[in-house]
Amino acid sequence: MAAKSIISRPVYGTLSAQPGKHHLFVADAEGALAISDLAAKVPAGFFADAHIIFIPGNDGKHVAALEALNPAQFYQGPSFASALPRLKQTLANAHMGLRLYLAGTEGLIGQAMQAALEAGIDHTAIQTEHRGSLARRVQCVHCKGITESVTTQPATCSHCGLLLLVRDHYSRRLAAFQGVCINAEDRSEIPPTEEIFR
Secondary structure: OOOOOOOOOOOOOOOOOOOOOOEEEEEEOOHHHHHHHHHOOOOOOHHHHEEEEEEOOOOOOOHHHHHOOOOOEEEEOOOHHHHHHHHHHHHHOOOOOOEEEEEEOHHHHHHHHHHHHHOOOOHHHEEEEEOOOOOEEEEEOOOOOEEEEEOEEOEEOOOOOOEEEEEEEEEOOOOEEEEEEOOOOOOOOOOOOEEOOO
């Protein structure tokens, strides 16, 4: 019998070309491969009105492949935080019929989705595809700080230092999983750390 899915957990699909004049792609790292897979199935000229916002990560892979699609606009940023002002400006100036494609890590997808919904983009105009790392963006329920790229269970909060049990509960509003103190009753009790979210 299959494990029961967590209701709050986002469900991702596979990017597919949607009818429309304006296409905005936001991706990080391996998310570029989802865009490349979509590009192999679309007619010539599909990317002529497309805007790609890409965060390649430290290795800089996939940049050339995305530039080769000849999008109308291409932005490469070092982090999602640095790309966020551009994304918000693009969404604020968007025309009716914009199609939004989000691909890559859960952290990127969640934060970009959050920005799109705040800008009034209809959720039916947004597609998502998870690619790459399963590292989580975690909010400490105690100090409310966000720790990026969590791969271990338990994890240490980068703000208050508490040892957190990373729960499967996902907050769409915060675009983060929830972390709760794992040793609240006895701080000297430190369970072994395992790499879980790779």
